[in-house]
Amino acid sequence: MKKFLLFTFLSVSLCLNAQEGISNDLAVNSNIKRSTTKKKEKKESAFKPGEWLKFRMHYGFLNASYATLHVKSAEIDDVPVYHVVGHGETTGFASVFFKVDDTYESYFGVEDGKPYKFIRKTNEGGYTKDIEINFDHKEEKAIFNDKKNNKKMDFEFQDSIQDLLSAFYYLRNNYIPEDLVVGKAVELKMLYDDDGIFDFKLKYLGKEIVKTKFGKVECYKFRPMVQSGRVFKEQESLSLWVSADDNRIPIRISAELAVGAIKADLDGYNGLKHQFKIIMK
Numbered sequence: 001m002k003k004f005l006l007f008t009f010l011s012v013s014l015c016l017n018a019q020e021g022i023s024n025d026l027a028v029n030s031n032i033k034r035s036t037t038k039k040k041e042k043k044e045s046a047f048k049p050g051e052w053l054k055f056r057m058h059y060g061f062l063n064a065s066y067a068t069l070h071v072k073s074a075e076i077d078d079v080p081v082y083h084v085v086g087h088g089e090t091t092g093f094a095s096v097f098f099k100v101d102d103t104y105e106s107y108f109g110v111e112d113g114k115p116y117k118f119i120r121k122t123n124e125g126g127y128t129k130d131i132e133i134n135f136d137h138k139e140e141k142a143i144f145n146d147k148k149n150n151k152k153m154d155f156e157f158q159d160s161i162q163d164l165l166s167a168f169y170y171l172r173n174n175y176i177p178e179d180l181v182v183g184k185a186v187e188l189k190m191l192y193d194d195d196g197i198f199d200f201k202l203k204y205l206g207k208e209i210v211k212t213k214f215g216k217v218e219c220y221k222f223r224p225m226v227q228s229g230r231v232f233k234e235q236e237s238l239s240l241w242v243s244a245d246d247n248r249i250p251i252r253i254s255a256e257l258a259v260g261a262i263k264a265d266l267d268g269y270n271g272l273k274h275q276f277k278i279i280m281k
Contacts, residue, residue, distance in 0.1 A: 043173065044246075045173055045273065046169075046172040046173050046246060046247055046248045046273065046274070047071055047082075047169065047172060047173075047247070047272075047273050048071065048271070048273040049071050049072055049073040049082065049271075050071065050072075050270070050271035051069075051070070051071040051269075051270070051271045051272060051273065052068065052069070052070045052071075052268075052269065052270040052271055053068065053069045053070075053249060053250070053266065053268070053269050054066060054067070054068050054266070054267045054268035054269070055067045055068070055250070055253075055264045055265065055266060055267055056264065056265055056267035057088075057262065057263070057264040058262065058263045058264070058265075059261075059262050065088060065089055065090045065091055065100065066088070066089065066091060066267070067086065067087065067088035067089075067264070068085075068086065068087050068088075069084060069085075069086050069165075070084065070085045070086075071083075071084050071169075071271075072084070072085065074107060076107055076116045076117060077116075079109060079116065080109070080110040080111070081107045081108055081109055081110060081116055082106075082107070082108055082109075082110060082169065083105065083106075083107050084105065084106045084108075084165050084166075084169065085103065085104070085105050086102075086103070086104040086105070086106075086165055087102065087103050087104075088100065088102045089101045089102070098124070098125050099123075099124075099125060100122075100123070100124050100125070101122075101123045102121070102122040102123070102124065103119075103120075103121045103122070104118075104119065104120050104121075104164060104165055105117075105118070105119040105120075105165070106118050106119075106163050106164070106165035106166045106169075108162075108163075108165075108166035108169065108170070113162075113166065113169065113170040113173060113174070114135070114137055114160070114166075115133075115135050115161070115162055115163045115166040116134070116135055117132065117133070117134050117135070118131075118132070118133040118135075118163035118164065118165070118166070118192060119131070119132050119133075120132075120164070120192065120193075128148060129146075129148060130146070130147040130148040131144070131145065131146055131147065131148075131192075131193070132145045132147065133145070133163060133191065133192065135161070135163075140156060140157055140158060141154050141155070141156055141157070142154065142155040142156075142157060142161070142191055144191075144194060146194060151194070153194065155191055155196060155197055157189065157191070157197060159189055160188075160189065161189050161190065161191055161197065162188050162189070162190050162191075163190065163191060163192050164190070164192040167188050167190055167200065170188070171186065171188070171202075171248075172248040172249075177220065177244070180204045180220065181204065182204060182205060182206045183203065183204070183205075184203070184204060185201045185202055185203040185204065185225070186201070186202050186204070187199055187200065187201050187202075188200045200224070201224070201225045202222050202223070202224050202225075202240075203222065203223045203224075203225065204220065204221075204222055205221040205222065205223055205239070206220075206221055207219065207220060207221065207244060208221050208241065209279065210241050210251050210252055212251060212252070212265065212266060213265070213267070214266075214276070214278055215278035215279060215280065216278065216279040217241075217243055217244075217251050217277070217278060217279065218243070218244040218245075218277070218279060219241035219242055219243055219244055219251050219252075220241070220242045220243075220244050220248075221239060221240070221241050221242075222239070222240045222241075222242065223238065223239055223240070224238050224240065238253070238254070238255040238256075239253070239254050239255070240252075240253050241253075243276070243277070244277075245274060245275065245276065245277040246273075246274035246275075247272050247273065247274045247276060249266065249269070249272070249276075250264075250266065251265070251266050252264065252265050252266070
């Protein structure tokens with residue numbers, strides 16, 4: 001069970017752990033890049049400060065943990081930014097076997113979604129990380145600081161880049177549902193660990209109706225590309241359902257692991273910018 005909670009929490013953010021490797025030989029197209037020429041007017045944001053999402057995670061029969069995502073307001077160098085705090089931890093019986101207490105923070109621009117700072121503090125069964133990344137968009141350089149190991153390094157980037165959390169909110173604001181093509185993928189460059197910058201790819205599978213504690217919800221279904229073998233059964237073992245309303249919030253994550261299966265469901269929400277559409281019939 002060593003990493004299953006971490007993987008589910010990351011997938012809530014639409015981003016899987018780079019340590020598990022993302023295949024670079026997938027034949028995919030980026031719908032975001034293709035559609036930006038069509039988007040001439042600034043689109044209304046899918047979220048606002050005050051949004052709070054809570055996810056309940058299950059591993060087999062265990063109610064393993066909870067994870068939350070909270071959007072706040074802040075400023076960095078006089079630039080208005082969103083400050084998102086993600087927190088996940090084991091609870092109850094699961095914490096007896098393996099205790100997890102992870103916190104992720106991201107500061108990204110209100111206007112353009114560019115990340116300015118990313119913080120990662122994790123404790124997984126005694127294995128800890130304390131990382132901070134500062135993004136300098138003028139110099140096109142990310143300054144990586146591993147505080148635990150007193151290690152610093154720079155990563156250069158030429159195109160747009162996202163961190164673990166900012167990627168999720170960037171996608172919520174920038175993919176155009178009408179441009180999604182079944183079998184194609186959206187793609188982002190991402191940095192959040194010392195493994196460096198990598199391509200994150202998310203295949204679109206179509207629409208599905210998902211039964212939730214709140215009622216039936218129409219969703220877009222996606223599949224992050226992950227490496228099979230060490231954690232996941234197959235390269236396409238993880239599925240993600242996102243609400244098809246203007247909020248575009250994660251509704252469910254499901255994954256077949258090398259040992260067992262895991263599922264995370266939206267368990268609570270507050271401060272949504274748009275109406276949460278529930279199918280009543």
